[in-house]
Amino acid sequence: MEFTLSGDAALTKDRGLVVFKKVEDAIIAEKVLKEANYQVRLVAPPPTFRMGCDLAVEINLVEQLSVERLFSEKGVNYLKVTPLKGGGELLDIVKVTNFKEATMVKAGNMKLTFDDTTGIILNVSGGGCPDIPYLSVSLIGRKLTEAPRPRENGFTLCAMMLDRAFVECLELWRKRAS
Amino acid sequence: MMLICGTVPIENLPLTLGEAKFEGESLSVNNFKIPCTQGTTAMTGAAFSVTDYLKLDPPQVLIVGDTGRGKGSNSLYEYLIQRLGVLLPDVLVLHYCLPNIALMRSLCESIRRSSKRPIMVADAGSMYGAKAAGLATEFDIFTPDPCEMGFLADPDASHPAYINKHLFEANANEGKVPELVATAYQLKSAPKLLLVKGAVDYIAREGKVIDTVSEPDIPELEAIGGTGDTITGMVSAFVYAGMKLHEAAKICATANRMAGKLAQAEVATKVWQLITQFPVVFEQMKIRG
Numbered sequence: 001m002e003f004t005l006s007g008d009a010a011l012t013k014d015r016g017l018v019v020f021k022k023v024e025d026a027i028i029a030e031k032v033l034k035e036a037n038y039q040v041r042l043v044a045p046p047p048t049f050r051m052g053c054d055l056a057v058e059i060n061l062v063e064q065l066s067v068e069r070l071f072s073e074k075g076v077n078y079l080k081v082t083p084l085k086g087g088g089e090l091l092d093i094v095k096v097t098n099f100k101e102a103t104m105v106k107a108g109n110m111k112l113t114f115d116d117t118t119g120i121i122l123n124v125s126g127g128g129c130p131d132i133p134y135l136s137v138s139l140i141g142r143k144l145t146e147a148p149r150p151r152e153n154g155f156t157l158c159a160m161m162l163d164r165a166f167v168e169c170l171e172l173w174r175k176r177a178s
Numbered sequence: 179m180m181l182i183c184g185t186v187p188i189e190n191l192p193l194t195l196g197e198a199k200f201e202g203e204s205l206s207v208n209n210f211k212i213p214c215t216q217g218t219t220a221m222t223g224a225a226f227s228v229t230d231y232l233k234l235d236p237p238q239v240l241i242v243g244d245t246g247r248g249k250g251s252n253s254l255y256e257y258l259i260q261r262l263g264v265l266l267p268d269v270l271v272l273h274y275c276l277p278n279i280a281l282m283r284s285l286c287e288s289i290r291r292s293s294k295r296p297i298m299v300a301d302a303g304s305m306y307g308a309k310a311a312g313l314a315t316e317f318d319i320f321t322p323d324p325c326e327m328g329f330l331a332d333p334d335a336s337h338p339a340y341i342n343k344h345l346f347e348a349n350a351n352e353g354k355v356p357e358l359v360a361t362a363y364q365l366k367s368a369p370k371l372l373l374v375k376g377a378v379d380y381i382a383r384e385g386k387v388i389d390t391v392s393e394p395d396i397p398e399l400e401a402i403g404g405t406g407d408t409i410t411g412m413v414s415a416f417v418y419a420g421m422k423l424h425e426a427a428k429i430c431a432t433a434n435r436m437a438g439k440l441a442q443a444e445v446a447t448k449v450w451q452l453i454t455q456f457p458v459v460f461e462q463m464k465i466r467g
Contacts, residue, residue: 013336014278014337061337061340090340093347099401102401102445102446108346113446123402123446126323130185131246133187140403
């Protein structure tokens with residue numbers, strides 16, 4: 001067990017912290033993640049990051065989506081995931097662009113476009129993490145109401161942004177249908 | 179040799195080094211046929227269209243299956259770190275991979291030790307990793323979209339999902355791109371040349387916009403997955419052919435738009451349909467080797 005954060009500022013930049021209410025939750029979380037082959041470690045977070053106990057798990061932030069999904073599957077209790085550097089809030093702004101007979105929703109670096117008449121997903125663009133090309137193939141050509149949510153099969157922050165765009169598309173489609 | 183490195187969305191595809199050939203809907207590498215879709219395959223297909231047109235050696239690719247867990251990405255980087263001094267590419271293109279600061283650092287260290295420094299291009303997850311590692315200045319070209327430009331201009335973000343909101347709002351107004359470019363350059367989060375792909379494409383050198391491309395205007399291209407990847411692939415190949423960085427950027431930004439026009443692009447168009455137009459576009463633009 002390590003009780004300090006990485007001293008190198010550049011090396012901490014892609015790190016995220018999972019914070020917990022109780023020490024035992026942090027220990028269980030570390031065990032679950034290590035068993036699933038995630039490279040994580042127990043750390044003592046700086047005071048500004050403490051919300052519950054004084055123990056946290058340091059993760060590769062880009063894997064936030066899959067870490068949270070694993071916690072949900074294994075019943076691990078945690079308070080939140082936060083980046084070690086920066087504002088700490090995921091982008092929640094979406095932008096909608098209307099094309100002729102199609103709508104594109106942009107969330108962060110991800111864009112998803114669907115057919116206004118059928119609700120079929122026509123295209124996915126943007127992103128840079130390796131699950132995006134895979135998720136694109138699983139989404140394109142399927143109806144919004146029948147396609148799997150990107151957060152179910154994705155692993156990365158790009159997949160998280162794609163999920164935001166997907167949810168917004170689904171809401172727009174349902175509103176129009178009703 | 180031009181070496182393109184990235185992941186493909188086929189989980190069990192082993193780490194494979196070989197010659198790439200664009201065959202319409204698919205890309206062939208050694209005995210594998212891989213659908214030419216958004217990501218490394220679209221980028222490689224576009225690069226092939228350039229080398230084929232100019233009658234140059236086709237791109238060599240180092241690809242591996244990875245659907246998001248990062249195992250393939252890490253193995254690709256580890257291979258490169260070990261073998262770069264033997265492969266000695268003239269142009270090295272890093273694309274879809276899970277960002278990893280430690281591996282990016284080791285790779286750049288390996289390049290510094292190599293007897294030949296390649297021209298270095300990064301996009302997608304590799305660009306995220308290079309910026310987060312504080313190594314952007316070691317690269318020659320990045321090809322971000324306006325959101326990713328906001329990410330490069332954010333001193334703290336390690337991924338575009340966590341950029342400061344005011345930077346994301348700024349990129350909605352693409353007129354702010356020159357400011358973002360200047361900020362990224364001051365932060366040492368930009369390479370020698372930036373090609374920012376958007377409604378207007380900005381070409382910036384050393385922190386200053388030196389050119390823009392906005393015609394033909396094909397708004398549907400933004401919705402088509404892989405249209406940024408094609409620009410990155412073409413730029414890399416033209417640079418491999420000996421073209422100057424900014425000239426390659428301008429030609430490719432224009433060629434991508436012209437391919438969209440020729441293909442009568444709609445939002446449902448597939449990226450391989452655009453790639454098939456590139457030889458005609460290059461002919462129309464009178465590009466000669």
